[in-house]
Amino acid sequence: MKAEEYDAVxxxxxxxxxYGSTILQHLTESIGMYCPQTAAGLLTAxxxxxTTIKLSTHGVKVPLTMFxxxxxxxxxxxxxxxxxxxxxxxxxxxxxxxxxxxxxAEQTNTSLESxxxxxxxxxxxxxxxxxxxxxxxxVVGDKVVSAMRxxxxxxxxxxxxxxxxxxxxxxxxxxxALCIKASQVLGxxxxxxxxxxxxxxxxxxxxxxGNPGSKIIDITGHNYFQNLVTHIEKKVGVSGxxxxxxxxxxxxxxxxxxxxxxxxxxxxKMSINEVGLLGALRRMISAA
Numbered sequence: 463m464k465a466e467e468y469d470a471v472x473x474x475x476x477x478x479x480x481y482g483s484t485i486l487q488h489l490t491e492s493i494g495m496y497c498p499q500t501a502a503g504l505l506t507a508x509x510x511x512x513t514t515i516k517l518s519t520h521g522v523k524v525p526l527t528m529f530x531x532x533x534x535x536x537x538x539x540x541x542x543x544x545x546x547x548x549x550x551x552x553x554x555x556x557x558x559x560x561x562x563x564x565x566x567a568e569q570t571n572t573s574l575e576s577x578x579x580x581x582x583x584x585x586x587x588x589x590x591x592x593x594x595x596x597x598x599x600x601v602v603g604d605k606v607v608s609a610m611r612x613x614x615x616x617x618x619x620x621x622x623x624x625x626x627x628x629x630x631x632x633x634x635x636x637x638x639a640l641c642i643k644a645s646q647v648l649g650x651x652x653x654x655x656x657x658x659x660x661x662x663x664x665x666x667x668x669x670x671x672g673n674p675g676s677k678i679i680d681i682t683g684h685n686y687f688q689n690l691v692t693h694i695e696k697k698v699g700v701s702g703x704x705x706x707x708x709x710x711x712x713x714x715x716x717x718x719x720x721x722x723x724x725x726x727x728x729x730x731k732m733s734i735n736e737v738g739l740l741g742a743l744r745r746m747i748s749a750a
Contacts, residue, residue, distance in 0.1 A: 466727065469698045470496040472690065476673055479508055496698050498602070498690065499672060503649030507672040510553050511585050513648065517667055520647045522640065525549075525658075525666050526588040536567075536574050539586055546570060547589040552582060563589065587668075590660045596668065597631060597657040598678055599638075600686045601645040606638040607689040610678045630682040633657075637665050644670055652690055654678075719743040 471489055475482035487501035506512045511529045518524050526543055540546055550573060552560035564570035577584045594614035600607050611631040633641070641655040644667045654674025658666050679685050722740045725732060732740070 464727075468495055470694045472694070473497055473499050473504065474673060475504065479504060496694065498651035498694060498697075499653075500649040504672040506648050507650065507653065507670045508554055510551055510669065511583075513670055514585070516647055517644055517670075520643070522644045522647060523664075523666050525590055525668060528586045530574070530577070530584050530586055534574075534578060536571050539574075540570060543586060543588045549587045549589050550574070550577070551585045551587070553585060590658055590666060592658045592660060595659075597633070597637075597659075598628075598674070599633065599641040599655040599657055600674060600678065600689075601641055601650075601653050601655055602686065602689045603651050603693045604642055604646075605689070606633055606641055608678055608682050608684045608686045609633050610681055628678070628681040630684075640665055640667065648672075651693065715743055715747060719747060 471486070473482070473486050475486070483501040483504050486497060486499070486504070489495045490497050490501070506516055511527075514524050514527050518527075528539055528542060530539060540548055546567065547563055547565045548570065550562050550564055554560070562573065564573050574584070576582075595611060597609055597611050599609045609631050610628045612628045637657060641657060644655050645651070645653040648670050650670065650672060654671035655667060656669040656671070658668050660666070679687075718739070722732070722736060722743070725736075726740065
């Protein structure tokens with residue numbers, strides 16, 4: 463891979479984030495390619511407690527949260543969170559996997575005891591009554607480009623992957639600003655922010671996704687990847703020998719020179735005629 467052959471990289475890392483983020487860090491920091499996401503941002507977004515801490519530190523409103531390492535003192539935890547019900551989440555996971563609601567004392571005790579026995583760290587949050595609804599928001603740069611309200615059918619989880627339904631929705635300026643800030647705080651110029659509203663219409667950010675799914679495109683009819691590509695073009699420009707070659711007449715001297723120089727830079731084998739033509743074209747265009 464040669465750095466000059468690429469202007470930017472779009473990261474779409476699902477499984478294997480540790481490995482993928484290391485490669486992304488090398489591409490962006492060592493080679494100097496542009497990416498709308500940082501490796502550190504993706505790793506933070508994967509970890510729910512680190513995401514919550516980062517957001518809260520920068521003034522982004524999140525649900526009241528506790529981090530439990532082998533939770534034992536259940537009543538203390540539930541009292542601090544304002545009483546039952548509470549929401550328990552494993553630190554990683556997507557599409558609603560690893561998220562559960564604890565409604566009564568017995569269920570809470572047995573659930574947290576299981577986490578303790580299995581040595582599983584867990585994030586615990588105050589339950590926000592939202593009518594089994596949340597909003598997935600796609601942020602690109604400093605804009606909200608798409609938003610979808612999701613409604614759960616099986617339980618309180620609104621994820622489409624858990625059987626929920628979706629519909630396009632317009633956000634208020636305040637909610638847009640909240641989602642944009644959440645994305646930027648994590649070092650992501652491209653993300654899916656999950657927003658939840660309580661009965662008084664107060665908004666909370668519950669998650670930031672570095673690899674948002676494409677189901678929102680089918681539901682809203684808006685392809686946010688077009689916004690992403692446009693954003694990248696504004697960041698890096700549309701230039702280079704490849705683009706110039708496409709714009710020029712393929713038979714023009716400049717187009718032929720660009721094509722031959724690109725072939726030379728890539729280390730491709732050139733015939734004697736091509737080498738001679740390359741020199742002649744350089745002299746001719748230089749003299750002009």
